[in-house]
Amino acid sequence: MEFTLDEMREHLAALEARISEACKIADRSRESVKLVWVSKFHPAEAVENAIALGATDFGENRVQEAELKFSEPRMAKDGSRVRCHVIGPVQSNKLKKAAIVADCIHSIASVEALEKLEKVCAALPGNGAAASQGKILDILFQVNAGEEETKSGLDVHEAEAFLESLAVRGETAFPHLRFRGLMTIGKNTGVAEDSRECFAFLRNLQQKFLAKGGAFAHFDQLSMGMTGDLEVAIEEGSTMIRVGTALFGERDYSKPVNDPA
Numbered sequence: 090m091e092f093t094l095d096e097m098r099e100h101l102a103a104l105e106a107r108i109s110e111a112c113k114i115a116d117r118s119r120e121s122v123k124l125v126w127v128s129k130f131h132p133a134e135a136v137e138n139a140i141a142l143g144a145t146d147f148g149e150n151r152v153q154e155a156e157l158k159f160s161e162p163r164m165a166k167d168g169s170r171v172r173c174h175v176i177g178p179v180q181s182n183k184l185k186k187a188a189i190v191a192d193c194i195h196s197i198a199s200v201e202a203l204e205k206l207e208k209v210c211a212a213l214p215g216n217g218a219a220a221s222q223g224k225i226l227d228i229l230f231q232v233n234a235g236e237e238e239t240k241s242g243l244d245v246h247e248a249e250a251f252l253e254s255l256a257v258r259g260e261t262a263f264p265h266l267r268f269r270g271l272m273t274i275g276k277n278t279g280v281a282e283d284s285r286e287c288f289a290f291l292r293n294l295q296q297k298f299l300a301k302g303g304a305f306a307h308f309d310q311l312s313m314g315m316t317g318d319l320e321v322a323i324e325e326g327s328t329m330i331r332v333g334t335a336l337f338g339e340r341d342y343s344k345p346v347n348d349p350a
Contacts, residue, residue: 091131092338094138100336101142104316108330111323122323125174125312127333130340133158139336140165148195148331150177152187159190176272176312176331178231178241185209193227195272195312198243200254203228203263210265223265229312232294234273234287242273245290252298252305260304270310270328271295281318288313288325295326 092100104124112119126139127148136147136158145165149155152175159173172192179187179194184202187194188209197203206226213224230252231242243251255268271291275284291311299308312329314322319330334340 090338091135091341092336094141096338097135097138097336098142104332104335107319108323111320114320115324117323121328123329125176125329125331126336127176127331128158128337129154129177129333131333131337135337136163140171143167144171145169146172146174146329148174148176148333150175152179152183152190155190156186181205188224188226189213191226193229193269195229196231196241197228198231198241203255203266207263207265225265225267227269228266229270229272229310230268231272232291234290235276235284236287237277239277240274245287249294249297252294255304256298256301258304260306262304267307268305270308270312272312275313275315275318275322279317281321284318285321285325288322288327292326 108122108124109119112122123146125146125148126144128136128139129148129150139147140163143166145167147159149158155173155175159171163171165171173190174193174195175187175191176195178196179202181202184205188206206228210226211223215222216224230248232245232248233240233242234245236245255262271294273287273291275281276287291313295308295311298305310329311327312331314327314330316332316335319332322330
C-alpha cells in the first residue's frame with residue numbers, strides 16, 4: 090500500500106537518522122551521500138509527495154516509466170531541476186529513449202551501449218554551457234560484484250580490463266558521456282555484512298580509475314546500498330544509496346503505473 094504524505098515524512102525521518110548515523114560512524118558528512126528515491130511502480134502522485142519532502146533524485150528501472158514521470162521537467166523544493174536516474178538494465182532498443190529522459194544511467198556494461206548513447210546524445214539539444222552541441226549524460230558502469238547469476242553488469246573479473254580499454258581510447262572517444270563511477274547491487278542474502286567485500290572492491294576500482302584522470306576525471310561516484318545494507322555501503326564509500334519501498338510503501342505490481350483506473 091502506498092504511504093500517505095505524512096507516512097512518507099515519518100519514514101523519511103527514520104531513514105535520514107540511519108544515514109546520518111552511518112555517515113558519523115564512517116567520519117563522513119551527510120552531504121557526501123545522495124539519496125535516490127526509487128520510484129518504480131509508484132505513481133506520479135507519490136513522486137510529487139516525495140518532491141514536497143525535499144527529494145531531488147529519482148530512480149526508475151524501466152525506461153517507459155521514466156518517460157511517463159520525468160519527460161516533463163520537475164522542480165525540486167530547493168529550486169533545482171529534479172534528476173532522473175535510470176537504474177535498471179536498458180535494452181539496446183531503449184537506449185535512445187533512456188538518453189533523452191535520464192540525467193544519469195547506472196547500468197551500462199558494454200562498449201556497444203556507450204557508442205549508441207554517444208550518437209544519440211550528440212544529436213540532442215545541449216543541457217549546459219559545456220554542452221553547446223549535444224546533451225551531456227552521466228554514466229555509471231554496473232559491476233556484478235557479488236558474482237550472482239541473477240544480477241546484470243560487468244563480470245567482476247573483467248571490469249578492470251573493460252575500464253582500462255576505455256582509458257586507452259581517451260577522453261575524446263565519448264565527448265557527450267561523462268563517466269561518473271560504478272554501481273553494484275549487494276548480495277541477496279539478507280545479511281548486510283555479506284556485501285562488504287563487494288562494496289570495498291567497487292570502491293578500490295573506482296578510486297584507481299579516478300586517479301587516472303582523462304576520461305575518468307569525474308569518476309567520483311559509487312551507487313551502492315539499499316534499505317537493507319545502506320550502513321555497510323556508506324562505510325565502504327557509497328555516494329548514492331537507492332531506496333524505494335521504505336520511502337514510498339509497498340508497490341502494486343499488478344497494476345500498471347500508467348493505468349488511469
